[in-house]
Amino acid sequence: MTDHAAGSAPDPAALRAARRDDPKARDRDLAERLDAPEAALVAAHVGAGDGMRALPLDPRPDALIPMIGGLAEVMALTRNAHCVIETVGRYDDWTPGEHAAMVLSPGVDLRIFPRHWAHAYSVERETPGGVMRSVQAFDAAGDAVHKVFLREGSDLAGWEALRLALGRPDAPAPAFAPRAPTEAAQGDAAKADTLRREWARMSDSHQFLRMVSKLKMNRLGAYRMAGEPFARRLAPGAVRATLEGLAARGFPAMVFVGNRGCIQIHAGPIRSLEPMGPWLNVMDPGFNLHLREDRVAEVWLVEKPTRRGPALSVEAFAADGDLILQVFGYRKPEVDHVPDFDALANTLSVLPETVA
Incomplete structure (x- = not known):
């Protein structure tokens, strides 16, 4: 995996063009090919259209997770560079914490470390099956830390309430830090x-x-x-x-x-x-x-x-x-x-x- 330089990202128009040229590519894969943070690919669609609309959100889990609880049943996704996990459930049982927090609902069991939640967006993407709606959170390097995808039975009123309460339409374009290297094995x-x-x-x-x-x-x-x-x-x-x-x-x-x-x-x-x-x-x-x-x-x-x-x-x-x-x-x-x-x-x- 390449490590993008601090603050750098391709021009938003170039990112949108790359998305149009390869609409089926997963965001992380496309971002890696472009040597860009994944969050930059999402941020390029703020106020832009092109079949995808993004809105910056307050990224703090204490603000975000309770509002996600109003979406009813959703799909939760967390990944690293080698593995992806997806589970279906509700964000009902939220335990906040400055250093560590938890969701302990059936189907959605999370341990959250808030200091790494630096950027967040609501995303609406047009697909052949209809509009796909998601909340996506990223760390300071622009790597995804967690995503939430609405399902057929999710609450669209809750979706609009989340966007209204946490949306930051005037937020400046994000800057990204270098990706922190993985710590090698440390023994003595x-x-x-x-x-x-x-x-x-x-x-x-x-x-x-x-x-x-x-x-x-x-x-x-x-x-x-x-x-x-x-x-x-x-x-x-x-x-x-x-x-x-x-x-x-x-x-x-x-x-x-x-x-x-x-x-x-x-x-x-x-x-x-x-x-x-x-x-x-x-x-x-x-x-x-x-x-x-x-x-x-x-x-x-x-x-x-x-x-x-x-x-x-x-x-x-x-x-x-x-x-x-x-x-x-x-x-x-x-x-x-x-x-x-x-x-x-x-x-x-x-x-x-x-x-x-």
Whole structure:
């Protein structure tokens, strides 16, 4: 993925022309071909028409998410460079927070990090099937952090209310910061024993990132340092094997896909897998997943001790260390340990070199 320069973007007229010339291209793919931030492609259509109309919005989640709650049932989408997750539901249960916030509605389960929500737009795009309406939020570099697409049963009065309350028609043209590079794996062999000792003392999986940060490590670096029984490296095909195993066995799981600004979670079964070229797709009612399998460089089976039993996960990383997705057993509030998921995990191929 190229890294656009700070503040730079092609001329809006050129962006609109590129969209007209390739109307079926996904915004992110088209923006990458043009070496432009995705948000610039959207901003080029502010007040312009050309089959697509965009309106700048207040991007703060505390303002935006409650208004999205007035849209009734919608499709929520979060992605990173390698994976896309889409779920259907309502934004009804909103918990605000300055540093972290949550939506915990059936079908829409989000962890939101507001400081990365820098730009937002309402978008109306003319398609052969009618007008497609969406709310799209972007970070300071212009990369999408979260999108919301209206469905046939969504509330159009709520849509107009959102645009009226949060629209900024006179907002200046956006400037964009350089894309922050992905942090490579950070470990410290001299602290490996301390890491394992502190890992064994965990009582909640949410303590993990605080622990590794205190040790000047990060997630992937800690996995490489800890080794068994905490982290076991799996063959790259373990992601497909996990999803296939879940589809075959029929029990629910939790799939986490995110970026710096938002993590979206599917909690439920996985019914079918549809490979297509480099993409591995789940196309279930109310839940879609699109994974670039060819970009999975490392997969880890991770066990974190908690008061409610050990939490097991399968986690995939790209070659640059970017976290692609995580798959957990379906955890309940009082239970983190999921024997069915453990049994599936034990069928996965473990590579012999579990410590770098």
